Amino acid sequence: MLNSQGRPTRAGAASEKAHETFTGNHALQLEEALIFETGRLEVTGVDIDEPLPFTSALGGLERTSEIGLPGLSEPETMRHYVRLSQKNYAIDSGIYPLGSCTMKHNPRLNERLARLPGFADVHPLQPQSTAQGALAVIADLAHWLMTLTNMPAVAMSPKAGAHGELCGMMAIKAAIAAKGEGATRNVVLVPESAHGTNPATAALIGFQVRAIPAREDGTVDPVQVQAALGPEVAAIMLTNPNTCGLFEKDIVEIARVVHDAGAYFYCDGANFTAIVGKVRPGDLGIDAMHINLHKTFSTPHGGGGPGAGPVVLSDRLAPFAPVPFVLREGSWLRLVEHAEGEESFGRMTAFHGQMGMFVRALAYMLSHGSDGLKQASEDAVLNANYIRASLADLMSLPFGNRPCMHEALFDDVWLKDTGITTLDFAKAMIDEGYHPMTMYFPLVVHGAMLIEPTESESKASLDLFIATLRDLALSARNGETERFTNAPHFAPRRRLDETRAARQPILKWTPPQPVAQAAE
Amino acid sequence: MRYLPLTDVERGDMLAKVGAAHIDELFADVPHELRLKAPLDLPRRKTELDVERALARLSNRNLPAAAVSFFVGCGAYKHHIPATVDHLIQRSEFLTAYTPYQPEISQGTLQTLFEFQTQVAALTAMDVANASMYDGSTGTAEAVLMAHRITKRRKAILSGGLHPQYGDVVRTLSHMASDDVVSMPADIRADEDIIAEIDDATSCVVVQTPDVFGNLRDLTKIAEAAHAKGALLIAVFTEVISLGLIKPPGEMGADIVVGEGQSIGNALSFGGPYVGLFATRSKYVRQMPGRLCGETVDADGKRGFVLTLSTREQHIRRDKATSNICTNSGLCCLAFTIHMTLLGQTGLRRLARANHANAVALAEMLQGIPGVELLNKAYFNEFTLRVKGNAAAVIEKMAARDVLGGVPFSRLAPHSGYDDLIIVANTEVNTDEDRIAFVSALKGTL
Numbered sequence: 001m002l003n004s005q006g007r008p009t010r011a012g013a014a015s016e017k018a019h020e021t022f023t024g025n026h027a028l029q030l031e032e033a034l035i036f037e038t039g040r041l042e043v044t045g046v047d048i049d050e051p052l053p054f055t056s057a058l059g060g061l062e063r064t065s066e067i068g069l070p071g072l073s074e075p076e077t078m079r080h081y082v083r084l085s086q087k088n089y090a091i092d093s094g095i096y097p098l099g100s101c102t103m104k105h106n107p108r109l110n111e112r113l114a115r116l117p118g119f120a121d122v123h124p125l126q127p128q129s130t131a132q133g134a135l136a137v138i139a140d141l142a143h144w145l146m147t148l149t150n151m152p153a154v155a156m157s158p159k160a161g162a163h164g165e166l167c168g169m170m171a172i173k174a175a176i177a178a179k180g181e182g183a184t185r186n187v188v189l190v191p192e193s194a195h196g197t198n199p200a201t202a203a204l205i206g207f208q209v210r211a212i213p214a215r216e217d218g219t220v221d222p223v224q225v226q227a228a229l230g231p232e233v234a235a236i237m238l239t240n241p242n243t244c245g246l247f248e249k250d251i252v253e254i255a256r257v258v259h260d261a262g263a264y265f266y267c268d269g270a271n272f273t274a275i276v277g278k279v280r281p282g283d284l285g286i287d288a289m290h291i292n293l294h295k296t297f298s299t300p301h302g303g304g305g306p307g308a309g310p311v312v313l314s315d316r317l318a319p320f321a322p323v324p325f326v327l328r329e330g331s332w333l334r335l336v337e338h339a340e341g342e343e344s345f346g347r348m349t350a351f352h353g354q355m356g357m358f359v360r361a362l363a364y365m366l367s368h369g370s371d372g373l374k375q376a377s378e379d380a381v382l383n384a385n386y387i388r389a390s391l392a393d394l395m396s397l398p399f400g401n402r403p404c405m406h407e408a409l410f411d412d413v414w415l416k417d418t419g420i421t422t423l424d425f426a427k428a429m430i431d432e433g434y435h436p437m438t439m440y441f442p443l444v445v446h447g448a449m450l451i452e453p454t455e456s457e458s459k460a461s462l463d464l465f466i467a468t469l470r471d472l473a474l475s476a477r478n479g480e481t482e483r484f485t486n487a488p489h490f491a492p493r494r495r496l497d498e499t500r501a502a503r504q505p506i507l508k509w510t511p512p513q514p515v516a517q518a519a520e
Numbered sequence: 521m522r523y524l525p526l527t528d529v530e531r532g533d534m535l536a537k538v539g540a541a542h543i544d545e546l547f548a549d550v551p552h553e554l555r556l557k558a559p560l561d562l563p564r565r566k567t568e569l570d571v572e573r574a575l576a577r578l579s580n581r582n583l584p585a586a587a588v589s590f591f592v593g594c595g596a597y598k599h600h601i602p603a604t605v606d607h608l609i610q611r612s613e614f615l616t617a618y619t620p621y622q623p624e625i626s627q628g629t630l631q632t633l634f635e636f637q638t639q640v641a642a643l644t645a646m647d648v649a650n651a652s653m654y655d656g657s658t659g660t661a662e663a664v665l666m667a668h669r670i671t672k673r674r675k676a677i678l679s680g681g682l683h684p685q686y687g688d689v690v691r692t693l694s695h696m697a698s699d700d701v702v703s704m705p706a707d708i709r710a711d712e713d714i715i716a717e718i719d720d721a722t723s724c725v726v727v728q729t730p731d732v733f734g735n736l737r738d739l740t741k742i743a744e745a746a747h748a749k750g751a752l753l754i755a756v757f758t759e760v761i762s763l764g765l766i767k768p769p770g771e772m773g774a775d776i777v778v779g780e781g782q783s784i785g786n787a788l789s790f791g792g793p794y795v796g797l798f799a800t801r802s803k804y805v806r807q808m809p810g811r812l813c814g815e816t817v818d819a820d821g822k823r824g825f826v827l828t829l830s831t832r833e834q835h836i837r838r839d840k841a842t843s844n845i846c847t848n849s850g851l852c853c854l855a856f857t858i859h860m861t862l863l864g865q866t867g868l869r870r871l872a873r874a875n876h877a878n879a880v881a882l883a884e885m886l887q888g889i890p891g892v893e894l895l896n897k898a899y900f901n902e903f904t905l906r907v908k909g910n911a912a913a914v915i916e917k918m919a920a921r922d923v924l925g926g927v928p929f930s931r932l933a934p935h936s937g938y939d940d941l942i943i944v945a946n947t948e949v950n951t952d953e954d955r956i957a958f959v960s961a962l963k964g965t966l
Contacts, residue, residue, distance in 0.1 A: 032631070034631070034634070034635060034638075035635055035861050036635075036638060039861070039864060040864075041864065041865060041866065042866055043864055043866065044862070044863055044864045044866045044867030044870070045602070045604075045861070045862035045863070045864070045867070046602055046862050046863050046867045046871070048867060048870045048871050048874055048948065049874070050870060050873070050874075051873055051874050051876075051877030051878075052877070054877050054880050054881070055880065056876060056880065057876070057879070057880055057883070057896075057897075057898055057899055058736060058765065058766060058876070058898055058899075058900070059736055059897055059898025060898075061736045061738060061766050061767045061898060062765065062766065062767065063763070063764070063765055063766055063767050063768060064767075065645065065768075065771065066865070067642055067643065067763075067764070067865040067868065067869075068642050068865065069639055069642050069643070069860065069864055069865045069868070070864050070865070071861065071862065071863060071864015071865070071866055071867055072861050072862065072864070074602075074604055074862065077604060077608075077858065077861050077862050078604055078607075078608070080861070081608045081611075081614075081632070081858055081861075082608070082611065084627070084628040084631055084632060085608070085611040085612075085613035085614050085628045086613060086628065087613075087625075087626075087627035087628040087631070088613035088614065088617045088625065088626055088627070088628035088629055089613075089617060089622070089625040089626065090612050090613045090614075090615070090616040090617045091612075091616040091617075092612030092613070092615075092616045093612065093613065096616075096618065098618055098621070101618055103616075103618055105523055106615065106616050107523060109568050109571060109572065111610060111615075112572075113571075113572065113575045113576075113579075114789075115606070115787075116575070116576065116579040117579070117584035117586060117587075118576075118578070118579025118580055118581070118582040118584055119579050119582065119789065119790065120787040120788065120789050121584035121585045121586050121598075121787065121788055122582045122583070122584060122585065122788060122789070122790045123585060123590075123592045123596055123598065123788045123790070123924070124595075124596055124788070124790050124791030124792075125592055125594055125595075125596070125927045125931060125932075126583065126585075126592050126919075126924050127915060127916055127919050127924070129916070129919070130582065130583035130919060130924070131582050131583070131790065132581045132582070133577075133578040133579055133580065133581030133582040134578075134582050134790045136578050136581065137575075137578055140578075144562060147560055147561065147562055148560065148562075159654035159655065159658065159792065159793070160654060160845075160846065160847040160848070161846065161847060162834070162844045162845055162846045162847070163654060163658070163845075165844065166844060170692070170696050173696055195834075195835075195846075196833070196834035196835040196836070196837070196838045196841065196846075197834050197835075197844050197846050199834075199838040199839035200834035200837070200838060200839060200841040200843070200844035201844040202839065203839035203840070203841075204665075204693075204697065204843070204844050205693075205696040205697050206696070206697050206698055209838070209839040246549065247547070247549035247550055248549075249549040249550075249551075251551075252551055252554070275547075275550070277556060277559075277560065278547055278550065278555060278556060279547075279550045279551075279554055279555050279556060280554075280556065283554045284551075284554065292847075294847065300615045300616055300851070301616065301617065301618045301619070301847075301850070302609075302614070302615055302617075302850045302851025302852075302854070303614055303617045303618070303619065303620065303626075303628075303629035303632075303850040303851060303854065304618070304619040304620065304629070304651070304811070304847060304848055304849075304850030305619075305652075305654075305793070305847040305848045305849045305850040305851065305852070306654070306792070306793030306847070306848075306849045306850070306851060306852055307847040308792075308793075322692070337931070338934055340934075340935065345692060345696070346688060346689075346691065346692030346695065347685060347688035347689050347692050348658070348689065348692065349654065349655060349657050349658050349685075349689060349792075350595055350655060350656065350657035350683065350685040350686060350689065350780075350791070351595070351596070351655075351657075351685070351790075351791025351792060352790065352791045352792070353791065353792055354792040354793045355789045355790035355791055355792055356787075356789040356792060356793050357792075357793060359575065362575070363571050363575055365562075366563065366566050366570075366571045366574055366575075367521075367522075367523070367565065367566055367568070367571050368521060368523070368565055369562065369563055369564040369565035369566060370559050370560045370561075370562035370563070370564060371559060371564050371565055372521040372523075372524070372564075372565040374556075374559075375521060375524060376521075376523070376524060378543045379524055379526050379531075381543070381546050381547070382526070382531060382534055382535065382538070382543060382546065383526075383534075385534075385538045385540075385546055386534045386537060386538060388538075389537050389538045389539065390537065403538070403540070403545070403546045403548065403549075405546075426622070427624070430622065430624055430625055435618075435622060435625060436622055438621075441835075455523075455524055455526075456523065456524075456525070457525065458525035458526065458530075459525075459526060459530040459533070459534065461525075486819075488624050488625075491624040491625050492624065492625065492627045493623065493624045493627055493818040493822060493824040494624065494818040494819035494820050494822075495624065495818060495819045496623045496624065496816050496817070496818045496819075496824045496825075496826050497816045497817055497818070497819075498623075498816065498826050498828065500816050500817065501814040501815065501816035501826045501828040502814070502828050502829055502830075502831075505805065505812075505814050505828060505829060506814055506815040506816075507634075507637055507648045507649075507805070507812055507813070507814050507815075507828075508634070508637050508638035508641050508648060508649070509634070509635075509638045
């Protein structure tokens with residue numbers, strides 16, 4: 001088996017023959033120092049004219065110490081970061097099957113549009129009369145989100161998914177307080193399969209978290225929800241489709257029992273990508289749901305953000321939404337930045353949210369249209385099921401070989417007694433030129449491997465991916481442990497020592513200490 | 521649809537492999553009666569050209585900063601961004617990568633995060649910095665929570681020089697978490713006595729410098745007073761360029777430093793995405809929110825970088841985590857790091873001096889104009905004017921003369937009673953012509 005660069009990928013002959021090069025070069029993978037090791041304190045890559053002499057007004061608060069940051073000229077800077085970029089895997093270089101992360105194609109049209117001076121070069125506090133187009137983007141995107149979800153309101157300012165969760169849970173807390181139940185309703189139900197952000201968010205604003213177990217089939221049982229409900233329960237936080245890649249088939253019944261108990265239904269919308277245009281969350285009985293524009297609506301992940309996490313809200317929660325929000329007054333759009341005397345719970349962030357992401361998401365929606373968004377969801381689900389069906393005979397499925405939504409979840413039962421772990425299997429995928437799937441999540445499935453191909457993959461791409469995983473799976477079953485336990489060989493780095501990183505944290509570069517002179 | 525590779529023939533073949541006769545069989549768990557039968561009332565697909573036209577039409581209804589004489593600041597600043605920055609952050613390998621969960625194939629992102637952390641720590645003169653927050657305001661709220669964890673107290677004191685929207689974000693989160701907040705009244709001349717407010721229940725004092733009015737504040741005595749009572753000093757800044765010229769918070773006794781990093785590498789973008797900078801002392805690192813990148817070695821002994829100390833984080837600790845933050849501001853960090861690498865300390869100092877010189881130049885031109893009073897004793901690139909009449913109306917009238925002259929303080933704090941204050945930001949982009957236009961437009965409104 002050769003990977004796409006034609007290198008043999010089995011441990012053995014080829015790697016033995018390789019010798020270390022003087023520069024560390026390995027197939028154009030050049031070693032690259034830190035800027036602090038190559039830069040010089042007197043160098044700058046930006047030409048700025050020194051101002052004419054003037055009397056400063058710093059009031060004696062001048063910085064007198066060295067900053068200690070070297071600079072690089074422009075060509076050095078370009079080369080440094082291009083070389084570093086080449087050490088990254090990216091969706092533009094291949095399938096990025098991280099379950100729950102929705103790594104779909106990022107259209108470059110959206111990058112171009114977000115950089116129009118009328119969006120990128122507009123200040124959040126310039127007069128509203130000079131920013132009506134920006135407010136129109138917010139209003140238009142809000143309309144799309146409310147229509148796709150059938151929800152009557154949306155808070156646009158949250159900065160990312162977890163920030164959106166916080167927004168939704170704050171609205172719920174405010175609504176409970178308004179009913180005079182703030183002192184008594186302080187428990188939030190969270191299934192064990194939930195993203196870590198759910199319990200962390202609830203705890204951040206003083207809720208106690210009560211775990212709900214999953215049924216044998218990977219979904220939440222309304223009977224168990226009913227049993228966990230009581231007058232002390234404020235809300236349930238439920239992901240749908242859930243983190244096992246399954247649609248919560250009893251979600252309507254769950255919503256009913258939650259509401260009957262006087263609690264609210266927060267839906268984690270991280271996996272909305274599977275159902276856009278197929279079913280509307282508002283019809284399922286939810287009260288709040290955040291939407292990761294950087295997942296479902298394709299704004300680029302950027303190596304860990306920025307994201308955007310607008311939250312749709314039900315009628316019961318809408319009055320408590322944070323500022324700011326946009327009101328349409330005839331042809332005039334008004335940004336409401338203060339809501340004194342209203343029920344709004346306050347402000348989540350300075351300014352008005354992730355405008356740069358709003359432009360990209362709106363462009364994505366306009367490109368797809370309602371018909372294209374529905375087709376995208378169907379293709380995402382079809383691709384995941386195609387992978388599931390093509391690997392089910394070799395790899396084990398924790399909930400049986402039944403249809404999944406946009407991601408296929410395997411466990412490590414099939415690796416039992418091979419001496420190979422999920423981690424090893426993932427690292428061997430790197431040697432084949434692939435980014436691994438999500439590992440060890442959700443926590444409720446042992447050695448979980450969560451594969452999300454998204455709608456962006458062609459059939460040919462899926463077929464090669466499947467063939468590769470089948471080859472790896474057969475190899476694992478045949479006891480070729482070397483291929484796994486020492487992987488990766490063909491990556492900019494071999495396995496990294498994470499224990500050492502945590503035990504002796506080195507969190508910034510420090511200048512090397514001069515070698516101490518031996519004592520006389 | 522141009523973003524979807526599958527053909528109908530392939531879809532049919534794949535459905536056959538899956539064993540489904542129709543795509544809807546894969547949605548069998550969705551309650552049948554709730555499935556959408558008809559298309560939603562939204563537009564159908566558009567060509568790339570049509571989308572470009574539609575968005576360009578909206579963008580044309582906004583007035584870009586570069587088209588006018590521009591003096592708007594208050595937490596977001598118009599600076600020149602080198603072309604190299606925007607080119608590099610659009611490299612596929614940076615733009616379309618996920619959070620670096622597989623370090624062997626994410627060294628590009630991880631090494632830049634390590635460089636970012638080193639730069640932020642150096643700029644603020646602190647021991648350690650994290651790999652970013654969403655922005656300065658949310659970082660400030662997280663810093664208050666962190667101080668509460670460290671001190672095991674739950675009362676924060678907010679300076680009257682803190683950006684009012686930052687204050688709102690802290691108050692919102694603190695109210696929800698049932699923590700106490702004491703908010704000092706707007707302090708336009710930086711002469712509040714915040715030390716008198718610190719008591720044995722105080723967890724932290726939150727002070728901004730340069731403050732929202734542009735005043736520079738010496739934090740040394742506040743830090744001493746806070747420490748004497750077992751409280752922490754959280755120092756906030758919204759203009760990171762200032763750290764090229766003024767004494768950094770780490771040299772004035774700050775325990776946690778948070779700030780907005782937008783000015784380096786990131787466009788105005790109507791308020792986001794931006795990048796929150798967050799730094800602290802080594803002894804508090806395990807109470808920090810957010811991701812941290814650390815150095816280690818690989819199986820061959822080569823230096824490499826990984827995300828580390830993640831036992832603080834939500835995906836491991838769940839309801840015991842230091843924060844719920846997950847996605848942060850990765851690409852904005854990268855833009856910051858590239859721009860900062862281009863500048864180096866030599867370029868940053870020069871840039872900071874150019875900003876300060878332009879502010880001084882405008883201040884001198886405003887001297888002696890009847891009805892205009894400059895309130896600041898010490899400032900960096902932003903100052904506050906008291907004008908005759910309503911500041912918001914003055915700004916609107918100046919805008920009609922192609923001068924966006926600043927932020928009326930009443931927009932940030934409508935009930936503060938200060939309706940006659942304009943906060944004016946000066947950066948390297950402002951020219952002599954801009955300043956002449958500013959003075960002329962201002963005079964024309966009075």
